[in-house]
Each structure stands twice: as C-alpha cells, then as structure tokens.
Amino acid sequence: MTDKTTPAARHRQKALSQKEVTNITAGPNQAYRMLQLKLREDKQALKSKQSIQAKIELKRDLVGHYDEWINATLSAGKGDQDNLLTTLMLWHIDIGNFGRALDIAEYAMKHDLKMPDAHQRTLATVVAEEIADTAKKLATSNEIDDEQIAQVLRASIITAHADMPDQVYAKLARQVGELTEASTPEFALEQYQIALKFDENSGVKGSIKRLEKQLKEKAVPESELVPGPVKEKAVPEEEKAVPEPNLSEQSDENNS
16 A cells, blocks of 8 residues: 555645644644544554554555655744654654654654553653554564664663663664674673573573673783794803813723
C-alpha cells in the first residue's frame, strides 16, 4: 500500500499544513481533523495484520502521507499536545527511521508532550526503549547501517537526563556498547559500565571482562610481547688478560 497523492495535492497539503499548524492553538481545524480520520483508518488497517513484520511494512507505506504535517509542526508548531505527532514518532522508530523519529522527539521533549493515553510510559522512556529494541533487532539481522547507529547514539544523548526507569537507561547503554564495540572498544566499555551501574542484571558483566582484558593486552608495550635478540655475556677485562698455559712447559716439569 503506497501513498498515491499527486504532486499538486501534496503541494496543497503542505500549504494547508503550514497555515493551520500555525493556528492550531485556536482549536481543531480541518486539516488536522482529516489527518486524525486518516490515522484512525490506518490504525484499523494495522490491526488487520497479525504479522509484526507486515505491520512494519505497512507503516513504512503509510507514514509518507503525514510528512507535510510533521514538517510544518516542527518548523511552526507552538508545542501544543499532539497525539498524532507522537504516534507518528513511534511509527518512524518502528520502521527504523530513527533520524525522523528523533527530530520529532526533540520537539516533543522540548515542549513536554505526552504519549497518547494508551501508553503508560513517558515520551523519553518510549524513545530510549523502542530505539534500543529496534536497533537490537536490526543488528541481529545485520540490517543496521552507520546512519542508524549514529542516531542510536543521538537517542542516548537526548534522553541522558530524562526521568526514566533504570532498566531503560541500562538497555540503551548496552545497545550503544554493542553497536560501537568493534569500532571504539573504549567507548563501548564505558557504555557497558553505565548499563551495569543502572542495572546489575543488564547482562553486560561478561562483555566488560572481555573488553577489559582486550584493552589491557592492547596496552602492553610491544617490546614486552616480542623477545629481543639474545645478548652475549660480557667477559671481564682481567679474565681476557690471563694467558693460556704453555702445555710444553708443563710436560717438561712433569718429566723432571
């Protein structure tokens, strides 16, 4: 299912979004109500799918319809509570579009937006935990790329001072460690230690021991690892000066 909106319709939608987002505090407007109806229909379509992967693929097709509203809100919005926006943030996380999701998250956290009532977690908790879970799934299937890894790091930065359960801090820190271990083991070790600090059961103790050993071995000077050339034992000068015995003289003495 793809967005078949024509370029002309998209242009009109963009103009309406920019105009009406600016005036959203005046009350519900036509463009927003239309998007709410569209979101309700899209949610029903998602409920008809039993496969998680099928839901993700459908979300990938659906999110483009809301792009102009998101752009207008991020550029001209006044920070009003917007369940449409926070729902779309979560959808972008689900499809691995972390950059777009975090653009929304930064706006939402700046204006203290809440997640829809169906979600019991705070917005920052949702961002940290869902990005950690999605990144882990992508990494497990070798589908994560460098840009997504960079965005996972960004998520850890923008949620670093948010009020979240310790287990969520630990989960995101562990995921950052796993994603950066191959390229920057020192940084990864720091992340594992943060995860352990927040959650003793975060599952990073083995990784910490392994990385500490690896970094310790790396720090040992090469001269201590590779044996140098064997040096000959020095001979004192006085020993060098002792003349060798004259065997013929010793033989004459024995015969006398």
